[in-house]
Amino acid sequence: MDNKGYISKRKKGTSLYEELHKEALEILQKLSGEVWTDYNEHDPGVTLLENISYAITEVAHKAKLPIQDLLHSSKGEVLTSGDNGFFVASDILTTSPITFNDYRKLWIDLIPNVKNVWIYPVDDYEQELQNLKGLLHVFVEKYNYHSDPEKEVAENENIKAQITNIYHENRNLCEDLYGIEIFKPLSLAMQFRIVLTNEIDGEEALANILHTVNNFLAPEINYHSLDQLRKEGLSTNEIFNGPSLENGFIKDESLKDPLEVINLSDIIKVISKIKGVVNINYFSLSYINPETKKEQVIEENFKVPKNMTARAAFPSNNTNIIFENSEVSFHPNLTQTKKQLSFIQALDASKFKAASNSQNQIAIPEGKVQDINYHYPIRKQLPELYGVGDRGISASASPLRQAQAKQLKAYLLPFDQLIINFLAQLSNIYKLYDVHGNLDTSYFTNSLPDIQEILELIEPQDANFSIEETKRYWDIVTNDLNGFFDNKASQRLNKVADQLLVRYNESFQTYSLLKINTTSYQGVISEQVFKEYLLAVKQEFIRAYGGISYNRAKSFNYKIEETDFTLENYAEIPGVFKKIALLTGISELSYISVTEIIEELGILIHPQSIELDIIIQEIEIDTPELHIEIEEVSVVVEDDNTKENLFEAVHFVGKEYTVLNHVLKHGINADNYSIKRNREEDLYYILHRGETEKSTIVHISERREEAIEVVKKVIDFLLIVNQKSETFFVLEHTMLLPSFSEDYFGFELDLAELDSDLDLVLVHPNQKSLKARDKNIDDLIEGMLNNIVLYSVESITGAYRLSIRNERGEVLAISKNDSLTEFPLRNSIEKLKKSIVNFEKETIEEIVKCFVFYGTIPVDETFFSFRMSLMMPSWSVRFQNENFRKFFENTVYEELPIHIRSDLFWLSFNDVQIFESYYFKWLELLKIKNPDTAIQEEINEYAYELITIVQKLNAEA
Known part of the structure; x- marks a missing residue:
């Protein structure tokens, strides 16, 4: 907008109020032109129109308030990252380490005395060997090295431990740490004769030379603040790309490769640029050869020995350190030089702290609390003459006039209620988009601000209600009316969740999941109930999206030190597997033994001659009414060996490897149950028809009600078993490798x-x-x-x-x-x-x-290079569905990194039991730090058993 130095006059007819007023007048003229010919301001109809238009204008003004004001006012407190699916840049744009540079930044940022880090793949990608891929070899350069060998060893071990811990907390899928080496220092001794200007003393010059040369040999990693990077023109996406650091931001170009060759001419050139240096008459650089232990002078260039970092050593004496000033030669005072050097290093440290302590977060816009719900009733805006305002109508007015005033109040009431409801919708916008709530409505209503003054208009006819009872009655009326129009709340809330997901280019295949649910659960879980379930899953996905996004390439930390590796802590599950689970409708993903869950729920699988039984112990669960007709018979044939048990539990019989699958699939359908009464013994027999038409007795009850209740409990129980059986296990082949050394x-x-x-x-x-x-x-x-x-x-x-x-x-x-x-x-x-x-x-x-x-x-x-296997239990009803299996497999392939080969296997209960017996024991042993030979051999034994399982499954596929 051009600044003209004055406020431009608004053109007539450009405001919302004027537009509403004009449009309404045109409508009035069309509808009542023949009976109402005067449209001037003194007309009551025009007066009503003006006030309604004004009220709508005020509503429109509130609707156009800044979103931060609306959300803050709606929430009632300051907004935080993750509210309504909005995350701050540091939560949504950063990621756990993916590239080598990402790891380097994280280690340099978090570990004291680590100056630089380099990572090299163990496999040389220039070679064509079909050997291991994904192993990282780490080399570390320190700021300071101890002269005491014991302290040096202790610190090096501590640094290695920290690197290992941070790596495993952020390890990429199908990768592992091969080894860590700490660069050893190679001290370079300088001898020189340098001419200085009159403005600088020798002590300061020597300190600057030592600092500058060392920064050339091993460059300092520079940190930058958010403000600095913005001024350089970097976008927000570029700034926050990479891991979240504690001390600012590190540019990729700051992470230089280690210096391999030292050219004497380069050192001289660096020194010549130092302030105060006029001329270098003589310069020599020497070092102690690590192999011969003899001093060796660098002639022109020098190849730095492998795994060493060159440092300009602080001179032990000043004999060969000579400065000239005004043709006067002198040796610097080393004590003063050391103080000067400490001062220079402190200045650098202060710059580092200045960057690290600066504000490196993009703040959430602060909203202002607005009284969005406030509405001044339309009737109170009318002239007193109308008799509907605060003063009301004169007591001496005729009954007709009083009745007319009441009629006008009643006429205006729906307008006020509609506006109040709209403002209620606006003031609940936070709730509508809140992914942390359990909202079951998409429309909102509120009480009229003047309800106490119009009670006579809203109380039921012939009712003798108190003021509070009338208010409650009107709330019920408006809420019921709101509910009538809000009969598709679940559908709208799903659309809200979908709109939030679109912001991250994510979507749920809702239709496919609904169809799979219908065919899998045979109508036991209705489409409406499943939609509500999917809504909860979508909200969980949005709620966790910050963590899912940050950890999308991260794998499991097998080195966690909990007492057992159960991973019931949802936060420990990598982002990509959380995402796969939620996108496929698995809301309770955990890495605990699924066969133990089955057993803890009360299901026992045991041999009985050739067949097996499943015993489901009774549990107390409220269930809806079932309509089961009971057929009376004179004789029921049952197995005498199990008759006694059938009074205590529910027995399903099936084939050894598929009995659990069949019971979970057919046992949830009430149509597969029948109840027969034996008149002679007065017992009720519950029969179940599985995959065949043949029915078997699964339970015996002494009372009719008890038999029906047992069927209810069994169905609800099997639904729980189905839900808790939906999980999958991840086996990274890289982690099955033995010790590389x-x-x-x-x-x-x-x-x-x-x-x-x-x-x-x-x-x-x-x-x-x-x-x-x-x-x-x-x-x-x-x-x-x-x-x-x-x-x-x-x-x-x-x-x-x-x-x-x-x-x-x-x-x-x-x-x-x-x-x-x-x-x-x-x-x-x-x-x-x-x-x-x-x-x-x-x-x-x-x-x-x-x-x-x-x-x-x-x-x-x-077998080990960038490969993983996913093991899925096959018995839940959705996991038995071929369409779901294809859907799940496609989701896995779409979400996992393209360079990783993933094999998926659907296992029977017995196979999962065998897999888990090795898997969890192997995981427990992996946690042990520095395992001895016996432990390592035990780890290898379990690893090989898992390898054998995978190889066998691959051969059968």
Whole structure:
């Protein structure tokens, strides 16, 4: 809007009031033009129209109040993140670490004395080896290193522990931490002769040189405030992209790679730019060689030894530190220099704190509390002459005039009630969008502000109500009327939830889930009830969306230190699995034993000859009335062996592996039950028809009412069992690996895949650690290609085998199959030498098979790389539905990261029981810190059992 220096005059007819008034007059003229010809302001009809138009204008004004005012007024208190599905930027835009840089930022931010961190994948992606993927090797650079070896070791172990804990709290799916190494310091000694200006002293200059050189060798990680990044032009999405940090924001470009080569000229160039330095007449840099332990002078450049960080050491003496000033040479005072250096470092620290203590959150707009419900009745706005205001009508007025005044009040009452109801809707907007409430209505009403003055108009005819009773009566009338129009509240509330979900580009496949519910539950759970259930699930999804979004790539923390690994704490479940569960209508996801839940609910599965029984113990549950006709018969045949038990419990009989599935599917339908009365014994027999037309006796009651009540309880109980059976287990194959540093790893190289004439398979001579095995493979391939390995045929007990050694005599590979004579092996050596030179290194790497050994049993390493298996119990009615299975599987594939292969398996009760027996014990053992050899072997045993289960399921699929 242009600032003209004055307020522009509003054009006539542009206000809402004028528009309403004009439009209403036009309507009046059309409807009553023949009987009402005067439309001036003194006309009562026009006066009424003006006041109603004004009242509507006031309502429109309130409807246009800022949303923060409406929500704050509606809630009655300050808004917080997550209210109505609105989250602050730090809650909804940040994520748990996904990239290597994300992890680096988090570790640098949270761990004291960690200056920088680097992450490298253990698998070299430039190689073609089919070995493990998703393992991270972490290298750490510290700010300060202790001169005391014991303190240094203790601090390093503490840093490693913190890195490990933070990693497992934020670990990505199907990834694991391979190892952590702390960079060792490499002290560089400086000698120089430097000319300074008159404005700077030698102590300050030396402190600046040490600080600047060290910042060049190992750059400081800079933090930034929200305000700084905004001024640089970064968008909110860019600023909050990544993990939530405690000390501000770190840019990706600040996370530089470690310095590998030091050029002397670069150091000199850095020093020359320091304030006060005029000329560098002489400069020398030296270090103590880690291998020879001798001093070595850097001539032009220097390659920093692996896993070391170069530091300019504070000089032990000033003999070779010379400054010149006005042709006067002098040595700086090292004590003063140390003070100056501390001051410079303190300044940097203060800058860091300034960034970390700044306001780095985007605040929620503060709303003003407005009296939205207030409404001044229309009748009180009319002139006193009308007799409907606060003064009322004169007592001396004729009965006709008094009646007319009452008629006008009654005429205006619906207008006021409608406006009050609209304002009630507006003032309840927070409740309407509140995902934390249990709202069952979408329309709202309120009491008239002047109700006490018009009681005679609203009290029932011939009723002798008190004032309070009349008010309550009118509230009932308006609420009933509101309920009549609000008969589709659930549908509208679902639309509200869908509108909230759209903001995050999320949606529920409501129609598909409704159809699946109908076919699965056979009408036992009505469509309306399921819609209400879905509404609650949607609201839970919106309520948890901040955490789901932040943790969408995060996996389980298997290192949590609770007494047992039950994960009943919903917060511990990764975001992606919460999301999958909610999108598929599973609202009570937990990672506890589902077979134990079944048993705790009172279901016992036990053998009875060839068949099995399910025993459902009686429970007290209120249920709706059932209409079951009771047929009287003279004889009922039952099994004498179970007759006594049938008085105490309910028995269902079925096939061993499917009995639970059939009972949950057919037992929830009342049409499958029948009750027969035996007149001779006066007993009531409850019969159930399962998947076949044949009915079996499941219970015997002594009274008719008791028999009907048992059927009710059984149906409701089975509905609970169905709901509590809906869960799934996640098995990340990476976590099944043994210790990477122990000798569990080997390989196989079938040379026939290179050349069909080479009938030779090479394998590892013995199992090694992961790192040693990979180096062994690399040495073998390089050695064969460059013909620097030694081939030999060795005699073993009753046979011969081929052996390949490096130049140091270490065995790199042996033949997998022994030979009765040495000739075939020598022939293979000659063929190998001739043909191997025709292949590229990458070609050979592609046919190498890497294995993890559990005892003597090998498992292909591709089994562990970015793979997971999901185990679902098959017995709940929805989980038995083929359409639901497809729906669930599609949801899993859509939500999980694309690089992860996921296999889904639907298991019977017995299979789940077997799986859980290994799964939960394995999880318990994983929590143990620094497990000894015996514990590690036990972990490996359970891991291998789980691997076997998955392999068997894959083979059967």
